[in-house]
Amino acid sequence: MLTLAQEIAAAEVFAGLAPEYLDLITGCGQNVHFDAGVILQREGDPADVFYLIRRGSVALEVHHPGAEPIRILTEGPGEPVGWSWLFEPYRWHLDARTIQPCSLIALDGACLRGKCEQDPALGYELMRRFARCLVERLEATQFQLLDVYGNARVGV
Amino acid sequence: MLASASDTATASAGPLVPAPFRLLAKRRETADTWTLELEPRHGTPLEFAPGQFTMISRGGCGEVPISISGDPDEPERLVQTVRAVGLATSALCEAEPGEVLSVRGPFGTAWPLEEAEGADVVIVAGGIGLPPLRGAVLRMLAQRERYGRLVLLYGGRAPDQLLFGEQIQQWREQGLEVLITVDSAGPEWIGHVGVVTRLIGRAGLDASRVLAMTCGPEVMMRFVVATLADTGVQSDRIHVSIERNMQCGIGVCGHCQLGPVLVCRDGPVFRYSEVERWMRVREL
Amino acid sequence: MTDDRVIAREDLDALFDALHRCGYTVVGPTVRDSTIRLAEIAGTRDLPAGVTDEQEAGRYRLAQREDAALFGFNLGPDSLKRWQLPPDRTVWRARRKPDGELTDFSTDARSGPAGMPDRIAYIGARACELHARAILERVLLGGNHPDPELRERADALIVIAVQCGEAGPTCFCASMGAGPKVTSGYDILLTELLDADHHVFIAATGSVRGEELLAEVPTRRAGSEELAAARATPARAAEQIQRKLDADWVKELLYAHLEHPEWESVAQRCLTCGNCTMVCPTCFCTSVEDVTDLTGEQVERRQQWDSCFAVDHSYMHGGGPARQSARSRYRQWMTHKLASWDDQFGTSGCVGCGRCITWCPVGIDITEEAQAIGAVTHGPARATPAKED
Structure with missing residues (x-):
């Protein structure tokens, strides 16, 4: 089993960061465990903590009254949950819920944000990496919006 | 002249005349999709290669191209999975066991199962794009030792629209790695949610060993190909099954053109590098 | 094949007679609705004698010639395609049994629309028409699944081609390597020669069927002046071609x-x-x-x-x-x-x-x-x- 530091260094979003930055991030991290079905964050909550998944999976959901939550995305091992901690107004846009028993690394986003302010090089690195997550999410959302399975192909 | 006269005699019915197939059984896959099992009315099994399609119709309601979703090693059963979206496909889905349907074919090209030997085979299917790949999965599982990893990445619109649920479980036991995702789901779904391309990253592929086969809506295939390319899979190692307006099945009606290819004759399965340029042109 | 022969204008009907005796329906150019169409014709009297056409982009008119040429015009809207691949045909007809099975298929050409005979002799084909015929045949019959009915139609076809002596303003066959000179693909090739004194057709044969047919028609050997005039005919058309395509x-x-x-x-x-x-x-x-x-x-x-x-x-x-x-x-x-x-x-x-x-x-x-x-x-x-x- 990997240590916290190894797990963080292996995650794609942090891969290749300078050792001192990895140490700093590790310093902001803590192993946490959740049962299935636990709400990690709710839409509108302050985004001060984000997660890196070690085991299990986490769903991002949209809640709307009178209906079951709509599950729009799931994140799995090695993937981060949440980027709102890095972008104003630092509030979650979606609910996050564990869908299996999960081992996560909880990272102190508010603390990291402060470090980024002090060290623009770190700020640039994290902004660049999470911007990439955002781009991927945007592309996936566009693809999802097309609802491609809705009306195309009959069986060829 | 003599040669052509004898050719005419052997093919006297002509390529436009269908053969009768009796519907033995039908299975509902989803709200609008059925799998039909047919047998030839007059004996001759319909030998096919996975990826090929037939032109099938129910008495005078129009003919449609449908990929064969059956086991290539059991040609005495013609299996076709049809989604009811128009008159002809609805008529097919409404047929009752005992009825006789009309079938021409098989037509078109097949998945490159020989070329895939030794490779890690990644099958990316979207929605109704899985049935055209089912025969390939069955053949590869029957010859499991010839292939490296066998990975199925399957995306659907919602959990209740996924096809072949129980069979996929059996395939897993036979050595197929399966990742399934849906575009959206309620809380009862504990699997992946998100687009099928996200599964590519999660499959932990060694790009240099991959041979990919993909079938689904054309937009999906373009995204899939782009993501595979990002992970380092060359476009000549990606095979796609393309849909166009196939009416004759034999390359003479002109409807299924995509630039230099006639999809019914030169496809539907193409090496992506051969059609990449044409798939990028809008309204071609 | 054999030496070129000369058919006198007044003997050309013998060619129609020979075709009719062999059971062929003769299709050729004839004036209908102020247009030169292709249709079943009985003899030379149905050909557009002394008629020519004026063509430009988006424009087609008939006009009178000063002579009585039988083929003194270019192409009308019809082509041999109408007979190679009929505009509307029944590819099969069947009976549907109660269980849905289709049976008693008939695919006979004669089950198609009325008036679509199946043994055709086409008179008046130009070089471009012969090339078009070959191209269309390649499309329809060159694949792995040739349609037997269309194969039969193609095999039964007799072609009596005519050399173009004049090119129309919209012609560009030379650019496509498809004319104006007829070089192959005919059973009989006619070159119309017409001056104040005589009106004849130089006839060459391109097949055994063509030879057999020509034997049924009164002919004489061609003289060297006539042969030279025949050779000059497509060359004259070539010089008139205005449009080009690379x-x-x-x-x-x-x-x-x-x-x-x-x-x-x-x-x-x-x-x-x-x-x-x-x-x-x-x-x-x-x-x-x-x-x-x-x-x-x-x-x-x-x-x-x-x-x-x-x-x-x-x-x-x-x-x-x-x-x-x-x-x-x-x-x-x-x-x-x-x-x-x-x-x-x-x-x-x-x-x-x-x-x-x-x-x-x-x-x-x-x-x-x-x-x-x-x-x-x-x-x-x-x-x-x-x-x-």
């Missing part, structure tokens, strides 16, 4: 410019009427529909000419057409004809007959469009209209 270069040109602004420009003029595809001697698109009688017991699959200008042509099951805009449909037609046909069938799809230019109601000229696409690549791009239809 066939060696057009395929790569079009493939390289699928997003060229000229497509938008031509779409502003194109009515997507499909006339060009109907008059084209090689355009082969067809669609099928199933027709049942009221009881549902008799089922018929009908095949009809279709056009890539029809919006449904590229319909995708469960979706819409792949080619929605006029721009994309014109591009499909022209690039198919001049570029992708070659990839699909190993030959160009165009013979330079010029029918598509003449019969376009707005006078769109395929040779001009090719030049526009070629020219603009060397100069400033044309403004792209802001709106697409």
